[in-house]
Amino acid sequence: MRHPEYAISGGRPAPLGATFDGDGVNFAVFSQHATAMEVCLFSADGKTELQRLRLPERDGDVWYGYVSGLRPGQYYALRAHGPYRPDVGHRFNPNKLLLDPYAKRLTGTPVWHDALMGYQIGSNARDLSFDTRDSAPYMPRCVVEDPAFSWGYDHPPRTPIADSVIYEAHVKGLTQMHPHVAPEGTFLGLATDPMLEYYHKLGITAIELLPVHAFLTDRFLHEKNLSNYWGYQTLGFFAPDPRYLSEGRISEFQQMVARLHHAGLEVILDVVYNHTCEGNELGPTLSFRGLDNLSYYRLIQDRRYYINDTGTGNTLNLDHPMVLRMVMDSLRYWVEVMHVDGFRFDLCSTLGRTDHGFDPGASFFDAIRQDPVLTQVKLIAEPWDVGPGGYRLGGFPPPFHEWNDRFRDGVRRFWRGDPGRAPDLAGRLTGSAAEFDHSGRPATASVNMITAHDGFTLHDVVSYNGKHNEANGEDNRDGHSENYSDNFGWEGPTDDPKIIEGRNRRKRAMIATLMLSQGTPMLLAGDELGHSQNGNNNAYAQDNPTSWIDWAEADTDFMAFTARLIRFRREHPILRQKVFLHSRERRIDGREDLFWWRADGKPMSTSDWVDPSLRIVCVEMRTASGTPVFAATESAIFMVFNAGGDTKVRLPVPPKRQNWVWSINTATPDAPEKPVRKTEVLIGAQSVSVFVLEAAE
Template sequence: MTLSSSLAPGLAAPLGARFDGDGTNFAVFSQHARQMTLCLFSPDGRTETDRIVLPERDGDVWHGYLPGIRPGQLYGYRADGPYAPEHGHRFNANKLLIDPYAKRLTGHPRWHDALYGYTVGHKDEDLSFDTRDSAPFMPKCVVEDPSFSWGDDVPPAKPMEESVIYEAHVKGLTAQHPGTQGLSGFLALASEPMLDHLTCLGVTAIELLPIHAFVDDRFLVDKGLRNYWGYQTLGFFAPDPRYLSEGRLREVQHAVARLHSAGIEVILDVVYNHTCEGDQMGPTFAYKGLDNASYYRLAEDRRHYINDTGTGNTVNMDHPMVMRMVMDSLRYWVETFHVDGFRFDLCATLGRTSAGFDPGSAFFDALRQDPVLTRVKLIAEPWDIGPGGYQVGAFPPPFSEWNDKYRDGVRRFWRGDDLMAPELANRITGSAQQFDHSGRPATASVNLVTAHDGFTLADVTSYVERHNEANGEDNRDGHGDNASANFGVEGPTDDPEVIAARALRRRNMLATLLLSQGTPMLLAGDEFGNSQHGNNNAYCQDNEIGWLDWANADCEMMLFVQKLIAFRKAHPILRQKRFLHSRERIVDGIEDLFWWREDGEQMTDADWLDADRQVICAEMRMASGTPRYAQREEALFVVFNAGGEVALTMPAPPEGWHWVSHIDTARPKHGTEPAGDTVALAGASVRVFVLEAA
């Protein structure tokens, strides 16, 4: 009996390849195809053993059931339909297609002209038609049973106000760590040395750069480079094979369980705004060949693509089946892998309709009502490159957002730019101008001074210019304005004064980050001075440039960051959901926020407009409206000095209380000490005082 003769109608849901213990149900969406063919392959993926036309179509879902097909079976699809790019259709049955719902892939595409639906180099460009079979160059999908024995795994479920996020790359974090030698990918991430580092540091969540299966762009491969960061998604359900040492899904599940056991949440950076197929001149891997007109937002001429993402294409979230794919993917990662949240790359794109960005778009509404996704963290990168794409502060609750205004304001204040005192004051109190609306909490602002995209913190204090020559783009790529400083020497130096000044600047920015209202995010490696040698766009540097340099770690800086995180955790005033607006509190009639000059006088409007002002002093309390049971400490006095040494007059403490110094970035090893009426405030430093009973 042939496989075709044993084929049963199967079910239209769920989509993908689902093993039920006896066989596998295959279901795939295509609105405009005329025929859908399931292709089975030998265990090595080299031989196409069967082509089986799916017998049933329910609406736009093609499906069939094959008894005896078990986990490990390799497969793909061929879709037959019109090849009419001028009408938005790019069907080509000669091209093997990835199942958008594939749970695992055997590898990555091997670049060849046969991977394109058109004939590369033809005078008609993408209007031509290529008849070569792409299967020899394509990875194959794998039927999987993703079940895993989770035991007593319990997600840490940290509230945002208690969170300290650590942004990291699975390989970059672990590749050069001395304790992970012999391990790679998720097994290295789950190793004891990595868990020890994260727990000792005190972070509560690790935000991983994309782990969905992705593609190494052809232009990078031609230059001997790779897509290191991973922002070119091939499959939204499959982990990238390069992070699976043994090719098993359970490696990811094991890593999540291990991180959870250490009290650390796992947040995934996800890329649903575009795919790796590029524009009309790009390859055909999956979505173009399955139903180009449904999966992508097309221009009026239907041949070209709307490119709000800068990558050649934009996923069409207006189509219900495309939105279903994204929602199914998100739920899959929560339910099957127990991840704790998502950071959405170019999230403004996901909220776009034909009328532009809409905070009430169907996708955002779907997220907000979903019973699975409402219990995890949702973080937006609140921009894209399309019209009206910059939307910081515009996302609906429960989204939090990356706050680049915080990054730029903090860097420029510490660089000594004019008129930055009011800017820093706004940023350290939660960026209320952007986020204090619609019932959003102060934690909606995800504060960062660095991220994967840009200079590391060490490079912010060591370089004025980008140095991206290794990327092979003549140093034209990456940000041109980094609000950075080099203290008179571009790059490495042996000058002890420059080295000390750079270290102090780093401590000041780290202290600012962890003393601010909002949710702090720390870039992996910043805690010990990791450098990318001035490369501020290391997206293609899967090498020592992009990997963390553990061998040259600054252990004293790491101890200082541990101290800052521990201090933040110990003081609820620093991690409030309510905004501080200098309003009187019902519990004692005292305002929740005072701004002081260094001479002990309160700030005036003229002081805020003083372009030369480089010192701001904030006396903070629990915010007005905080319930009495949450009034767990009296006050903090936080001083940021980007200028020279000054005599600091302390606010008068209530009777029976006194101010105690806890943090001094100029003396990072110094312990606590009572403060007098006047304190010598070191130049270029941060001081933190706690109001304690005398």
């Protein structure tokens, strides 16, 4: 078959990447230190390299050229010429086929082979050696795409953060074992009718997807017949991972978003801009390293080696304007072209690192805060990394929200019965003000969680005392060792009805604590169904039933109870206030907005709070100062969190013509709401009760 010969001419330096304009394709690639840049065109099956076209123009540090007649669907990649001097930070090697950082689609993932390395494996000079083998046979191809999509009347839900309930899920794991979803394990599968019906029944408002950017399975995992299931090794920041595309079309992602939007659900992406999959100096040359290692990565003073604040071998250099531009272009692409509604930034502390340490005024945060597109979507930080001073909970600028691991740990420890945890729980119930009540930040800045993808599932929190990560092939050394969990006297599954009842009661109390706290709740997909990972608290490499949700074994009773709690939260605005509650007088009626009570009905004193044996927290919440009056049927809520044994609790005296209605009792989850005629009630052990002040009949 004869293939056309293409000519290249001067084009435009912007936009970066491969852009189809109706007549041909403009290529633009950033490299500050290259001496030449080539575009490689491949046959329709991707196997044969047909042409190498040297980009003829350079404007500053952008190399570009235009190829008339080229169409969407064309396979391509890059080769970069320049010095190979690892000792000064340069690792150019034109023998290595490179992926375009702006590629909108990839045909697959690299096949592990020594030829992927820029240096000779086994050489005494290690990474200072130079490998001349062509890596093309082992590399995927970039694909020219026209990302235009007929969105019709797509309207992002723009759910206020105060009304949001986030559902953290894995694209494949959520649907792979669902009996009525096809194509399972894909973007399209997430938005099938059975899933949309389920989301509606559960009551969530947003799905937060683990990384969907194209990613790599690490070589050490590949050699152990494992895979990078979670996806935190980004290969391309614009391309959806081909493993989640059933027919290889990026429009499948757009169709998913459109269907979820139509159902009133937002889509939030977990994004990894802190590092790439190329690792340290001994890693492969796949894209960024070969295009301009010195610009893309943060290097130590000896530029042969990488700064590793991420624990993955490298750190992206967001201090470089063109690297920052790539990240910003990527974020805007996913909002404007793919219509996503927000982002959760992995190891976000790294994105704020400068030569002087973490800076909330770093270039990345300033760029985000002035951007008219990105300030309209939800922005969530994972507020830590493994570098020095990397734990920054509460230290991010508005409009960022933050994952709150102290909420997770505090709730687990309170319900486990650890001494002296009542004051901490009180702080978590009211939005973690100690961390977030500054700089005008709202209580919703705290993204509350009791579990996440990284760690035990909720069922495992009450089933295992220790981690069981042997399947990861690291002799159980990986993963957190302190999980603040409790197996109720038996490690793992059991048929003992007392242990089962104790575990179920603890789970109901913990999920209730999550949904009744001020802040923004995040639920790990599968927790509401009783999903277990058999004690694996670091299932990043388990692309199998360990991580996949088993819908056939779902705990439907617990799911119904979780849905009831979400519905209760939605129906009671007192539980989702943006203003922090600080026992201040309301401007409306002069009464305070927050009361802490002892079980005998007396106000809590300092000596009560410092009692290490305190196992019960009783709180009355009202609307915050200056907040508009809610319906007269909800002037206050009284909640009891009892981690001890059965306890009698005296209710606050209700105003005239009002009484308390016992609305939630996790000890008897199926009990209907009922007015309370007595002044004292018995609160069951290991349970949460909620009373709503309503007009008396």
